Amino acid sequence: MITNRTNILGLAIALTATLGVSGCASNQPAFSSGNVSYGDTKAIETLTNEIGLTDFQMMAETMTNSLLTSTLIAGSKQKPTITISDIKNKTSEHIDTRAIALKIRTQLSKSQAVRFMGDKADEKHALTELQRQGQSGRYKASKSVKMGNAEGAKYSLYGEITSIVKRADDIKNIDYILNLTLEDLDSSEILWTEEKEIRKTSERSTF
Amino acid sequence: MNKNAFFKMCCDFALIPILLTGCATQPLPPPAPNLIASKVILLNELPRISIYDLRMIPINDFLVVEAELVHNDTFSDTVLKSAPWFTTLPVLIVGATVQPMFSSRSSSNSIQYRFQWRDKNGMNVGSEESWKVLNFIPSQAQHIRGVATSKYAVDFKLELKNNN
Numbered sequence: 001m002i003t004n005r006t007n008i009l010g011l012a013i014a015l016t017a018t019l020g021v022s023g024c025a026s027n028q029p030a031f032s033s034g035n036v037s038y039g040d041t042k043a044i045e046t047l048t049n050e051i052g053l054t055d056f057q058m059m060a061e062t063m064t065n066s067l068l069t070s071t072l073i074a075g076s077k078q079k080p081t082i083t084i085s086d087i088k089n090k091t092s093e094h095i096d097t098r099a100i101a102l103k104i105r106t107q108l109s110k111s112q113a114v115r116f117m118g119d120k121a122d123e124k125h126a127l128t129e130l131q132r133q134g135q136s137g138r139y140k141a142s143k144s145v146k147m148g149n150a151e152g153a154k155y156s157l158y159g160e161i162t163s164i165v166k167r168a169d170d171i172k173n174i175d176y177i178l179n180l181t182l183e184d185l186d187s188s189e190i191l192w193t194e195e196k197e198i199r200k201t202s203e204r205s206t207f
Numbered sequence: 208m209n210k211n212a213f214f215k216m217c218c219d220f221a222l223i224p225i226l227l228t229g230c231a232t233q234p235l236p237p238p239a240p241n242l243i244a245s246k247v248i249l250l251n252e253l254p255r256i257s258i259y260d261l262r263m264i265p266i267n268d269f270l271v272v273e274a275e276l277v278h279n280d281t282f283s284d285t286v287l288k289s290a291p292w293f294t295t296l297p298v299l300i301v302g303a304t305v306q307p308m309f310s311s312r313s314s315s316n317s318i319q320y321r322f323q324w325r326d327k328n329g330m331n332v333g334s335e336e337s338w339k340v341l342n343f344i345p346s347q348a349q350h351i352r353g354v355a356t357s358k359y360a361v362d363f364k365l366e367l368k369n370n371n
Binding site for chain 1 (some may be wrong): 266267269271319321333334335336337338339340352353354356357358370
């Protein structure tokens with residue numbers, strides 16, 4: 001008799017605990033499906049042989065390192081003023097070449113060795129803001145920015161990215177070549193040029 | 208072992224790569240034990256790769272580091288095992304000499320590397336670098352170069368790991 005009572009009491013406690021726990025669990029929001037994880041963006045990514053963030057990073061680092069140790073930086077009493085013109089995409093892939101340009105600009109800007117002036121894309125934003133300040137009537141004339149005070153860059157950074165694609169049986173090889181040039185806009189002298197080559201080879205799985 | 212004997216041993220070790228490679232013609236600088244080891248962060252076993260040379264100079268106020276990494280296929284296992292520095296000195300750098308940090312017999316000849324840059328207080332400066340792959344063919348020596356993108360960098364660490 002006592003044993004039966006004990007068993008029923010134990011069962012009731014276990015049932016209550018289970019309900020309590022499951023009740024608590026059901027109230028908790030699900031923060032993870034278990035299928036998503038954060039990765040290291042600095043790790044080498046070789047999911048496909050198409051151009052990716054790792055390639056962008058390597059290109060930007062090579063260009064930044066080369067420019068920072070170039071004679072342009074060594075011979076400048078004042079920080080050179082640079083604007084990014086254009087990096088042409090001559091590959092068959094869609095590549096956001098401005099993303100490469102911005103990576104290079106970010107790294108060079110952080111070095112504080114050069115000064116960057118707004119490029120064509122930046123100018124749109126600047127002009128919009130200038131018009132807003134100048135034409136809305138909301139801003140004091142003495143406290144708003146004026147047209148005609150911008151400083152032009154002395155140097156233009158431009159270049160192109162090309163690729164060579166080769167296939168043989170199940171092997172596909174892509175060579176990417178990024179070539180950048182820094183030109184003195186006054187004299188049109190090419191003061192610095194650098195290239196970065198990246199080879200990516202993939203083999204199609206037979207399974 | 209007294210100091211003179213240790214110094215003589217270091218000098219002897221310094222001659223090993225010179226005799227093997229026949230490249231170094233300049234007299235080597237005095238020994239600086241553990242110099243390379245203090246600059247390297249080894250995340251896992253490397254495939255028979257050792258660092259022969261590690262140099263650091265400022266260019267345009269930016270710290271530039273150049274390292275020479277060598278695939279050690281030229282060293283037979285017998286040489287490795289019999290070399291006193293391999294077992295008794297875990298890391299030895301004598302100017303430009305062997306640093307026997309390799310310990311794996313992995314067939315892979317590929318490693319990844321990147322530099323970390325430190326300011327005078329030992330804090331990381333500059334953006335975190337991406338990992339870069341370095342492929343070796345047997346016995347090949349390769350140079351890697353890193354440039355600190357911050358003028359505050361005065362020291363560095365070289366991170367190395369197997370590419371597998």
